[in-house]
Amino acid sequence: MTALRTRRLPRALALLLAAGTALAGAPAASPADAAPAGDIRINEVVTTGDVEDSVELYNKGTATVDISGWILKDGKNGKGDKDGSKYKIPSGTVLAAGAFRAFDVHDAFGLGSDDRARLYLPDGKTLVDSYSWGRHSGPSWSRCPDGTGAFKAAEVTLGAANDCGGGGTTPVAWPGGSSVTNADASHVFGQDLSGLHQDGDIMWGAQNSGKLWRLVRNGSGGWTPDTGGGWRTGKTLRFPGGSGHPDSEGVTATGDGAAGGVFVASERNGDASGTSRLSVLKYDVSGGAGTGSALTAVKEWNLTSDLPSVGSNLGFEGITWVPDTYLTQAAFKDASTGAAYHPARYGAHSGGVFFAGVEGTGMIYGYVLQDSGAFTRVASINTGMRGVMELQWESRAARLWAVCDDTCDGRHRTLQVNKAGVFTTTAVYNRPTGMPNYNNEGFALAGADECVAGRKPVYWSDDANDDGHALRKGTITC
The missing domain is CATH 2.115.10 (Tachylectin-2; Chain A)
Known part of the structure; x- marks a missing residue:
């Protein structure tokens, strides 16, 4: 990298790669019958930084779920819903059991410091999941453990398991001398x-x-x-x-x-x-x-x-x-x-x-x-x-x-x-x-x-x- 290199991570590229665990082409189940809609959870939200205005979904169930046409929205806490702003998940999008998929929503709406992310079925009325926060992510709001736990501040891991402080992912001191x-x-x-x-x-x-x-x-x-x-x-x-x-x-x-x-x-x-x-x-x-x-x-x-x-x-x-x-x-x-x-x-x-x-x-x-x-x-x-x-x-x-x-x-x-x-x-x-x-x-x-x-x-x-x-x-x- 040259000394004058631009540091900002390309948003669309980062999320395209982060989506690698979503298994396109896998046998799809109807969200209404073959698998509970509640198996799909908002799992990570990034409001600021290199990949700001990003929402990750996670399938905590045991069956593949077709989430084509599902809708993501924001909405400030206690200040009404901005229903005119929404992101429609593209046709053909499926989530296999245990899979993660991140979506860059910045072209549809921004995620502010006092805001929330909401996930709806394609009818735009049936709420599947939501998460609210009162300050910008630092750098990520992540469920710990994935799909079931409470949200906490963590490292950005869009498209992969959240960094919940276990398994050796919490930064620790350098394993050697302090002097350089x-x-x-x-x-x-x-x-x-x-x-x-x-x-x-x-x-x-x-x-x-x-x-x-x-x-x-x-x-x-x-x-x-x-x-x-x-x-x-x-x-x-x-x-x-x-x-x-x-x-x-x-x-x-x-x-x-x-x-x-x-x-x-x-x-x-x-x-x-x-x-x-x-x-x-x-x-x-x-x-x-x-x-x-x-x-x-x-x-x-x-x-x-x-x-x-x-x-x-x-x-x-x-x-x-x-x-x-x-x-x-x-x-x-x-x-x-x-x-x-x-x-x-x-x-x-x-x-x-x-x-x-x-x-x-x-x-x-x-x-x-x-x-x-x-x-x-x-x-x-x-x-x-x-x-x-x-x-x-x-x-x-x-x-x-x-x-x-x-x-x-x-x-x-x-x-x-x-x-x-x-x-x-x-x-x-x-x-x-x-x-x-x-x-x-x-x-x-x-x-x-x-x-x-x-x-x-x-x-x-x-x-x-x-x-x-x-x-x-x-x-x-x-």
Whole structure:
């Protein structure tokens, strides 16, 4: 993400993705007979913020319900109903049992600080459910537990289970030291340093300007550009064939390390900056790639057509690789088949799954990228975050880190595969108390071999280069 990026989350896109658990095409039941209308509940309301004027519905019953033509209205508390303003749910909308569906109602009516949301059957007179409040959501009004409990202030989780303070979703203190120090010399990188990936004594850094850095230890616990092989000022990246300027946001490697190539997540071509191009690019960074100032991708997996549309500057931000060994041992469910993930089904690939995070929606997508250039999406994860700016796989702890920047106060989430075979949040951590709310877009963890007295280093990259520094160092418990 560039330093001047617009921060507002696209409303329609966010709610389109949030609606992913509503199973279109599922056998529909009449709301009047096959399932009680009361099974459909107003479950979450957002009145202000990135996705203001949004209402989520939840099916707490056991049967699919057709909610086509149902009506959402507002109405100030004690000040009469504004029946002329209403939102009609589109035809063909169904909610499976346990499903969530969020609706952006701002074009029909606004939700104020002293207001209420009401749900009616298609006749517009039969009230199904309602919720009133006396102040703006902060940031969300959410039922806890889903569908049956009282409303409380919580994090925005439109289209997913509410954050009710259980299951490790309440933010807790950073699990390491509170102090953070600079990890680079002054004014080395400038702005737009984004994704990070540590591979032993090498740190890879992706810069939005279409540049890849190879960093080595500086002897003071930090990192400095490698001065050999043409890496002194970073190398310019190109798409296959030598064209364009990838907007490089995230970087990772497989279990083979850099010898297996370095993989970069890009959200667009800088030569056509108004058009999304959600790609994963593979670069040969071995000695045989030459000592020049540019690298041309040896392969591109252009995933744009397989993903929901996003703004050209709100696409892929982070990328990481998770080994097949963990996924099979954890009984990870392959979303493309609905069954357990079997790596052999995909033939020659990297030996793992690449997970890419989207800034504009907070979604994480998992892909098997085959050596042939084919790809298959095997996971779509709604993190409940406003945006995902970085992803990192921590192998020893077997957990996936999803990192947000200053728009989320620098919070970090960890995810692991649950008993249902899907990645779910296990913890939410606040940033270290000694670190200001920097625009951190990169995060990397040292390996277990660097543990000293129960802690190991972690690093952040600051897109804004605050105070002339783009890299900072902290610690985390091993």
